[in-house]
Amino acid sequence: MFDPIFILENSISGIFSGGIYALIGLGIVFVFRATKVFNFAHGAVIMFGAYFYFTFSEFASSFGLSIWLILLISLPLTFLSSAMLGVLIEKFLMRPMMGQHPFPLIMITIGLISVLEGLAAMIWTPAAQYPKALFPLNIDFIGSLAINRQMLFSFLLALIIFLIISIIFVRSRSGVAIRATATDQPTAALMGINVSRIYSLSWIIACVTGSIAGILLAPLNSLTPSLGIVGLSVISVVILGGLDSIVGVLIAAFIIGWVEAMASHFLGGQYKEIVPYVVVLLIIIIKPYGLMGTKQIDRL
Numbered sequence: 001m002f003d004p005i006f007i008l009e010n011s012i013s014g015i016f017s018g019g020i021y022a023l024i025g026l027g028i029v030f031v032f033r034a035t036k037v038f039n040f041a042h043g044a045v046i047m048f049g050a051y052f053y054f055t056f057s058e059f060a061s062s063f064g065l066s067i068w069l070i071l072l073i074s075l076p077l078t079f080l081s082s083a084m085l086g087v088l089i090e091k092f093l094m095r096p097m098m099g100q101h102p103f104p105l106i107m108i109t110i111g112l113i114s115v116l117e118g119l120a121a122m123i124w125t126p127a128a129q130y131p132k133a134l135f136p137l138n139i140d141f142i143g144s145l146a147i148n149r150q151m152l153f154s155f156l157l158a159l160i161i162f163l164i165i166s167i168i169f170v171r172s173r174s175g176v177a178i179r180a181t182a183t184d185q186p187t188a189a190l191m192g193i194n195v196s197r198i199y200s201l202s203w204i205i206a207c208v209t210g211s212i213a214g215i216l217l218a219p220l221n222s223l224t225p226s227l228g229i230v231g232l233s234v235i236s237v238v239i240l241g242g243l244d245s246i247v248g249v250l251i252a253a254f255i256i257g258w259v260e261a262m263a264s265h266f267l268g269g270q271y272k273e274i275v276p277y278v279v280v281l282l283i284i285i286i287k288p289y290g291l292m293g294t295k296q297i298d299r300l
Helices: 004-035 042-061 067-097 102-123 149-169 173-183 185-190 195-218 227-240 247-264 275-284
Strands: 139-142 145-148
Touching: 004 042, 004 102, 004 139, 004 145, 004 173, 004 185, 004 195, 004 227, 004 247, 042 067, 042 195, 067 195, 102 227, 139 195, 145 149, 145 247, 149 173, 149 247, 173 185, 173 195, 185 195, 195 227, 195 275, 227 247, 227 275
Parallel strands: none
Antiparallel strands: 139 145
């Protein structure tokens, strides 16, 4: 248990998981910054994106195509389908409640979890599926240290996508519009920003990044309607980092990933999802808005 090689291997695996957690958390932050709604259904959205990829990749492979052609066909279709899912959720569930207190919207996202999981079970059955992995499942050794190549490449891809979207968020006009809407929606609307469009864009970004995370996660385990439970793990990441902080989510994702790995190593897998929340509770006692969250003052 106290073998330094095993501890180092688990630490690296935790950091790799943290990269995927960061990509998942990014979608939650985007929706929260634009709409002030915490999307509890993000895990279910991830699961649906993984099922989209599974469906399109299996359909393409039925024609005997090479793996590269399968990916070339299935990935764009997956992203398009996930974007459409985001538009549908925003237009028919979120937009009618625009301007209301966030609590009913949060309850809608909680109800959406059951809806999406039920639909997935009806369409694809609850049986475990095994989508085609983007990267080979090989183990490389650096001396006595074992490195999971699939987790390494998944981590690198998730981190690159996270950084690209974060830079676009900071540099692009759409990113400025999202930040303006998050700061003051009425003033943003008066300045000519299409707030409804920003809402839709935030949901599209969340669903597409979620589908990428689902594509990376499903081959590591298996694809079932319960895959979305990973979204519950990422809640601790977003709370720790700060609900509206992209940089905070990145830092918190690595912390939570490492804490999960250490809890699993020293205490057992049954504590993997409990210990991170204990850590988060201890930290938010000192920093109630998370590591880098914006402090808000409500004036009466």
